[in-house]
Amino acid sequence: MVIREHGAPVPSLRERKRERTRQALVDAAAEMFERKGYDETTVAEIAAAAEIGTRTFFGYFASKEDILFPDSDARARTTIEAIANRDPAEGPVDVLVRALETVAETDADMVSPMAAVRMRLFRTVPAVRGKALQIQMSAQQEIARALQAAFPDELDRVGAAALTGALTGAVNGALDALMDDEDAATVALDADLLRERVRQATELALRTWRS
Amino acid sequence: MVIREHGAPVPSLRERKRERTRQALVDAAAEMFERKGYDETTVAEIAAAAEIGTRTFFGYFASKEDILFPDSDARARTTIEAIANRDPAEGPVDVLVRALETVAETDADMVSPMAAVRMRLFRTVPAVRGKALQIQMSAQQEIARALQAAFPDELDRVGAAALTGALTGAVNGALDALMDDEDAATVALDADLLRERVRQATELALRTWRS
DNA sequence: ATGCGAGTTTGCATTGAGTGCATGTTAGCT
DNA sequence: AGCTAACATGCACTCAATGCAAACTCGCAT
Numbered sequence: 467m468v469i470r471e472h473g474a475p476v477p478s479l480r481e482r483k484r485e486r487t488r489q490a491l492v493d494a495a496a497e498m499f500e501r502k503g504y505d506e507t508t509v510a511e512i513a514a515a516a517e518i519g520t521r522t523f524f525g526y527f528a529s530k531e532d533i534l535f536p537d538s539d540a541r542a543r544t545t546i547e548a549i550a551n552r553d554p555a556e557g558p559v560d561v562l563v564r565a566l567e568t569v570a571e572t573d574a575d576m577v578s579p580m581a582a583v584r585m586r587l588f589r590t591v592p593a594v595r596g597k598a599l600q601i602q603m604s605a606q607q608e609i610a611r612a613l614q615a616a617f618p619d620e621l622d623r624v625g626a627a628a629l630t631g632a633l634t635g636a637v638n639g640a641l642d643a644l645m646d647d648e649d650a651a652t653v654a655l656d657a658d659l660l661r662e663r664v665r666q667a668t669e670l671a672l673r674t675w676r677s
Numbered sequence: 678m679v680i681r682e683h684g685a686p687v688p689s690l691r692e693r694k695r696e697r698t699r700q701a702l703v704d705a706a707a708e709m710f711e712r713k714g715y716d717e718t719t720v721a722e723i724a725a726a727a728e729i730g731t732r733t734f735f736g737y738f739a740s741k742e743d744i745l746f747p748d749s750d751a752r753a754r755t756t757i758e759a760i761a762n763r764d765p766a767e768g769p770v771d772v773l774v775r776a777l778e779t780v781a782e783t784d785a786d787m788v789s790p791m792a793a794v795r796m797r798l799f800r801t802v803p804a805v806r807g808k809a810l811q812i813q814m815s816a817q818q819e820i821a822r823a824l825q826a827a828f829p830d831e832l833d834r835v836g837a838a839a840l841t842g843a844l845t846g847a848v849n850g851a852l853d854a855l856m857d858d859e860d861a862a863t864v865a866l867d868a869d870l871l872r873e874r875v876r877q878a879t880e881l882a883l884r885t886w887r888s
Numbered sequence: 889a890t891g892c893g894a895g896t897t898t899g900c901a902t903t904g905a906g907t908g909c910a911t912g913t914t915a916g917c918t
Numbered sequence: 919a920g921c922t923a924a925c926a927t928g929c930a931c932t933c934a935a936t937g938c939a940a941a942c943t944c945g946c947a948t
Binding site: 889890891892893894895896897898899900901902903904905906907908909910911912913914915916917918 | 935
């Protein structure tokens with residue numbers, strides 16, 4: 467008998483099966499988007515490639531765009547966790563700077579094949595860009611809430627939101643500009659280079675706020 | 678004979694007609710979105726209300742979302758103009774702060790009926806939010822370019838983008854939090870109150886950077 | 889004023905995303 | 919083995935959006 471203490475509960479057969487199908491969908495979609503392009507790939511084709519019915523696709527992802535962001539809340543979770551693990555001596559700005567740097571270093575999703583595809587599609591397909599920005603914004607809201615909760619005396623709700631917006635906005639702006647510099651396709655293809663760019667953008671953008 | 682010196686050229690009959698139809702579409706859409714909701718209003722209904730064929734709608738707006746942003750580049754233009762009219766003594770941050778404050782004061786589109794509808798839909802309809810964020814981002818890119826052009830010695834491309842992202846991000850974050858505070862519907866209904874909120878958010882967000 | 893051409897309007901057909909519904913199928917638990 | 923809830927699937931449907939071709943209208947030069 468396998469002993470697990472406080473870890474994730476043993477996934478049932480149903481859950482494992484569902485997870486396998488989900489992953490098959492993501493992989494199939496990534497491959498086809500890469501090969502044929504986003505608009506040229508239909509949901510029906512993705513479903514067929516994963517050997518499920520077209521209708522069933524929407525039981526896994528609410529829309530075609532959603533499959534590009536299979537765990538969209540990972541970044542927000544990492545950031546909030548980093549805020550929770552703060553040094554009692556740090557102020558709000560320091561904590562947030564460190565949290566965002568942590569994310570830039572350890573973003574797990576950055577290495578998945580889907581991440582590379584997504585990066586390219588972000589720059590070319592409006593619908594994808596829109597979805598990404600929505601996710602980014604709701605992450606920002608969560609982070610602002612967490613930050614305000616961590617510093618109830620120093621920050622009010624609006625102040626926390628403004629500060630969070632300023633730092634994430636700076637990182638995004640810098641990243642956007644960096645990606646424009648060189649051939650975006652080249653960067654997206656190389657996971658290490660991509661990660662390096664994120665680090666670089668974070669570093670450049672946050673330099674101002676470092677204490 | 679009407680004498681016009683250097684002003685806009687006399688619009689031809691064709692152009693006037695087209696502009697009238699365009700406005701009729703915007704008005705009809707605003708009214709129907711308000712009354713029935715966004716998803717519940719079809720493009721065919723909007724077209725019918727403006728007395729044109731459904732197909733023709735797409736000759737005026739590329740998508741259903743686009744009708745919510747009838748002159749999407751107004752804000753970017755105002756900001757860039759404010760950058761152009763800078764005081765030679767000002768630094769990049771001061772110029773950008775002043776430019777964004779100018780926009781908050783004199784945003785012409787803020788009073789149109791569509792602006793109120795848009796504000797409400799932004800918070801409730803994902804597609805609208807996505808489109809708004811896309812427009813916001815491309816505006817940011819233009820502003821960053823203009824800022825870098827204005828300060829080629831002080832700023833590089835990435836620095837300009839990071840700075841622009843920081844300030845606009847702060848304003849957006851603050852505005853978002855402010856809108857959440859009270860009943861968003863109430864605010865959107867009152868154009869003056871709405872404008873006041875934008876001013877307030879800008880003021881709060883940019884306080885840090887004021888010299 | 890006449891008529892040619894570019895810009896517009898429109899209907900029709902088509903594709904593809906997404907939803908509601910009703911019906912089968914399967915895992916999990918007793 | 920049998921019951922139940924979750925899941926899969928097909929079907930019909932709505933709606934956004936596009937391509938195409940035919941009609942129409944304004945602007946302009948002759």
